[in-house]
Amino acid sequence: MSTTAAPLDGVLPRLPLGEWTERAVEWATSTLGPAFDGIATVVDTLVEPLNNLLTGAPAVVVVLVFAALGLWLRGWKFALGAAVGLGLVAGMPYWAETMSTLAQVLVASALSLLLAVPLGVFVAENRRASQLARPVLDLMQTLPAFVYLIPAIFFFGIGTVPGVLATVVFSMPPGVRLTELGLRQVDRELVQAGEAFGASPWKILLRTKLPLALPTIMTGVNQVIMLALSMVVIAGMVGAGGLGDVIMFALAQVEVGSGFEGGIAVVVLAVVLDRLTDSIGGRFPAARAQRAMQQQS
Amino acid sequence: MYLPAVFAGKAIVSAIAVKSLYKIFGSRPAEAVRRLKGGAPRAEALAGLPATTAAVIDASLEVRPGEIFVVMGLSGSGKSTLIRMLNGLLRPTSGSVEVDGVDLGTLKPAALRRLRREKISMVFQHFALLPHRTVLENAGYALEIAGLPRAERRERAMEAIRMVGLDGWEDKLPQDLSGGMRQRVGLARALAAGTDILLMDEAFSALDPLIRREIQDQLLELQAELGKTIVFITHDLNEAMRLGDRIAVMRDGRIVQIGTAEEILTDPANDYVERFVADVDRTRILTASSVMEKPHSVVDVNAGPRVAARALRETQTSVVYVTGGQQRFLGTVTEDEVSRALRAGRQSLDGHVRTDHVRTVRHDTAVADLFGECAESVHPVAVLDDRDRLAGVIPRITLLSALGSLTGETDRPDDDAPPSLVDEAGPDLPAAPSAMDLGVAGAPMADLARVTTEVRGEPVAPTREKEETA
Numbered sequence: 001m002s003t004t005a006a007p008l009d010g011v012l013p014r015l016p017l018g019e020w021t022e023r024a025v026e027w028a029t030s031t032l033g034p035a036f037d038g039i040a041t042v043v044d045t046l047v048e049p050l051n052n053l054l055t056g057a058p059a060v061v062v063v064l065v066f067a068a069l070g071l072w073l074r075g076w077k078f079a080l081g082a083a084v085g086l087g088l089v090a091g092m093p094y095w096a097e098t099m100s101t102l103a104q105v106l107v108a109s110a111l112s113l114l115l116a117v118p119l120g121v122f123v124a125e126n127r128r129a130s131q132l133a134r135p136v137l138d139l140m141q142t143l144p145a146f147v148y149l150i151p152a153i154f155f156f157g158i159g160t161v162p163g164v165l166a167t168v169v170f171s172m173p174p175g176v177r178l179t180e181l182g183l184r185q186v187d188r189e190l191v192q193a194g195e196a197f198g199a200s201p202w203k204i205l206l207r208t209k210l211p212l213a214l215p216t217i218m219t220g221v222n223q224v225i226m227l228a229l230s231m232v233v234i235a236g237m238v239g240a241g242g243l244g245d246v247i248m249f250a251l252a253q254v255e256v257g258s259g260f261e262g263g264i265a266v267v268v269l270a271v272v273l274d275r276l277t278d279s280i281g282g283r284f285p286a287a288r289a290q291r292a293m294q295q296q297s
Numbered sequence: 298m299y300l301p302a303v304f305a306g307k308a309i310v311s312a313i314a315v316k317s318l319y320k321i322f323g324s325r326p327a328e329a330v331r332r333l334k335g336g337a338p339r340a341e342a343l344a345g346l347p348a349t350t351a352a353v354i355d356a357s358l359e360v361r362p363g364e365i366f367v368v369m370g371l372s373g374s375g376k377s378t379l380i381r382m383l384n385g386l387l388r389p390t391s392g393s394v395e396v397d398g399v400d401l402g403t404l405k406p407a408a409l410r411r412l413r414r415e416k417i418s419m420v421f422q423h424f425a426l427l428p429h430r431t432v433l434e435n436a437g438y439a440l441e442i443a444g445l446p447r448a449e450r451r452e453r454a455m456e457a458i459r460m461v462g463l464d465g466w467e468d469k470l471p472q473d474l475s476g477g478m479r480q481r482v483g484l485a486r487a488l489a490a491g492t493d494i495l496l497m498d499e500a501f502s503a504l505d506p507l508i509r510r511e512i513q514d515q516l517l518e519l520q521a522e523l524g525k526t527i528v529f530i531t532h533d534l535n536e537a538m539r540l541g542d543r544i545a546v547m548r549d550g551r552i553v554q555i556g557t558a559e560e561i562l563t564d565p566a567n568d569y570v571e572r573f574v575a576d577v578d579r580t581r582i583l584t585a586s587s588v589m590e591k592p593h594s595v596v597d598v599n600a601g602p603r604v605a606a607r608a609l610r611e612t613q614t615s616v617v618y619v620t621g622g623q624q625r626f627l628g629t630v631t632e633d634e635v636s637r638a639l640r641a642g643r644q645s646l647d648g649h650v651r652t653d654h655v656r657t658v659r660h661d662t663a664v665a666d667l668f669g670e671c672a673e674s675v676h677p678v679a680v681l682d683d684r685d686r687l688a689g690v691i692p693r694i695t696l697l698s699a700l701g702s703l704t705g706e707t708d709r710p711d712d713d714a715p716p717s718l719v720d721e722a723g724p725d726l727p728a729a730p731s732a733m734d735l736g737v738a739g740a741p742m743a744d745l746a747r748v749t750t751e752v753r754g755e756p757v758a759p760t761r762e763k764e765e766t767a
């Protein structure tokens with residue numbers, strides 16, 4: 001740590017926190033090595049094909065697919081905007097990097113949600129777990145993003161895998177939080193109705209709580225994806241490739257032009273992903289019905 | 298309407314039996330129960346226990362098959378807590394709940410869920426419909442939970458929807474319906490479940506008065522038709538009086554009185570109940586039988602004109618009420634008719650009985666509906682029981698003075714005869730209306746019992762000259 005003497009030196013014993021952490025990580029790498037290898041393989045087999053698909057496909061096709069999604073979910077204005085924005089990116093030199101960032105974001109978000117939603121359900125049903133999870137989630141959200149990279153590098157070295165895994169961990173909290181919130185917000189009387197007609201807790205979860213919580217859970221999905229995008233860019237620092245790489249390089253070389261181009265690509269991706277996922281939530285029948293009810297009262 | 302119900306071959310006295318039930322929310326429930334059992338008032342008993350609420354204290358009640366049992370009380374008196382223990386949504390802190398003879402406390406969670414599917418369903422204050430499901434899907438919810446195949450589910454849900462008068466709306470979403478219609482879906486869902494018992498927690502409280510009235514009528518009709526056992530929670534006294542065969546009044550977690558609407562109005566258990574019922578419209582609740590008097594002169598049609606004449610002379614009245622076979626009320630004879638019959642030398646009053654001088658009403662007619670009848674009746678209105686026997690009469694002046702005391706504060710003129718007189722009447726007058734017969738129609742037992750006792754006294758029992766002369 002620092003070499004200047006802190007005022008409390010000699011008064012308080014100095015905790016060898018850094019040393020402990022190092023040892024814990026060493027122990028983990030040696031004993032959990034095989035498990036980490038397994039995880040790395042899984043992430044790789046998910047990211048690689050998607051990356052290949054997105055970078056391999058002609059840019060026009062990708063732009064059109066997004067425009068079509070935009071048309072279906074939000075209407076023609078947004079479709080046009082998405083086409084123009086992505087077209088612009090396609091016209092710049094970093095299309096391939098943009099697509100590999102997209103692949104990483106999609107895989108990381110999917111993995112993150114796969115963990116976050118069940119965890120959110122568990123936490124919503126279990127008060128003790130909720131109390132335990134809250135400070136942990138708080139901590140996860142206040143830690144600076146790049147802190148996640150350090151253990152990731154320790155365990156997985158340099159490359160796409162640690163980048164994606166750090167992203168999964170970093171983007172999880174809103175997924176857990178909003179799933180819990182959505183489930184807890186379900187009208188108590190509706191849950192009681194399920195119980196009163198003899199439904200099992202499981203049926204109540206599947207038929208009452210989850211459908212009604214879906215709009216809130218979708219807000220969580222949206223936030224997870226946004227966080228994942230920001231993290232994937234930062235993961236460029238550990239050689240995850242993609243736009244992060246471009247921006248890091250531009251920063252290091254003070255190349256304003258390519259830094260700006262990379263930045264624009266990130267912004268376009270962010271806007272398109274945000275608007276698309278935002279409108280998916282509103283399309284669920286429960287969401288529409290709830291909105292209609294709210295307008296009445 | 299108490300129907301003697303027989304389930305699985307053995308007669309069951311009560312659909313729900315609750316014994317000494319307690320529900321305490323807070324950290325030391327057992328300690329709270331121990332102190333309350335000592336008989337201390339709630340505030341005193343819980344003095345040393347912070348953040349502890351005694352929601353239900355020592356509640357005992359029985360709900361009979363086929364009746365509407367109303368639990369009434371102010372907000373926070375523990376009604377919802379009580380009703381939620383009846384189907385095990387809440388576990389009692391102490392005491393027992395039996396449904397159809399099964400003690401809920403002995404059931405494992407799965408068995409409890411099965412009992413809810415098969416025996417007890419519930420209607421909620423804010424309807425609790427799934428907003429993203431159609432009326433039909435909501436109505437069939439219980440059946441879906443029970444795992445019925447789709448076609449059968451649909452059929453039974455449609456039947457329930459028709460019962461509540463919502464056919465044509467089955468494919469709409471709850472958002473397309475008015476509040477009253479939504480609650481009818483809630484009712485249909487409970488009916489489709491096919492359980493014998495319905496729990497209704499403030500089911501109509503969220504509706505406007507007019508719609509509320511309508512759905513109350515509908516509930517009464519459905520209940521008359523289907524004979525469900527209903528436990529109905531309300532904080533609205535008029536609703537309680539309208540719907541309830543019997544009413545339990547709750548205060549601060551305790552049941553302070555259980556009785557029919559009339560019993561609670563005419564004989565409140567304490568000051569609290571009395572103040573509670575002070576501003577109810579009694580003329581809508583009290584019935585003819587609670588204001589009627591014993592008729593002074595009643596003769597059997599075969600007793601002949603001489604007996605009638607003597608009755609007129611002895612009672613100093615101008616009209617005699619005549620009964621026929623099985624004591625059925627036939628009509629009246631006036632002085633003129635009697636003397637005409639005497640002059641003609643008739644042995645019977647047959648042919649002289651007039652039906653146009655007296656209006657008749659049923660014993661359970663609301664007092665509010667008596668005014669017109671009294672105004673149009675030449676002689677005091679005749680009150681008939683369910684077998685058309687003369688139960689009493691209501692002279693105009695009696696109605697007016699009853700009205701005065703009903704709208705007045707505590708003056709209750711007819712509060713002298715204890716109901717226990719029923720037992721003393723003895724079985725030696727088989728034809729006389731018995732309290733049980735009258736009770737079958739949901740009539741107020743205590744009042745009728747009193748009247749019955751009077752009916753059994755000599756003035757009402759028709760004089761049988763035949764027997765004397767023979």
Ligand SMILES: Nc1ncnc2c1ncn2[C@@H]1O[C@H](COP(=O)(O)OP(=O)(O)OP(=O)(O)O)[C@@H](O)[C@H]1O
Nearest residue numbers: 322350351352371372373374375376377378379532
């Ligand atoms: N889950 C709970 N935890 C703690 N206290 C509770 C709980 N449920 C009810 N209570 C308390 O128990 C008491 C009785 O509540 P309950 O809901 O049974 O009353 P109620 O008669 O139904 O009132 P309302 O007419 O307002 O519905 C109240 O003081 C309430 O605050």
Ligand SMILES: [Mg+2]
Nearest residue numbers: 376377378499
């Ligand atoms: Mg309540």
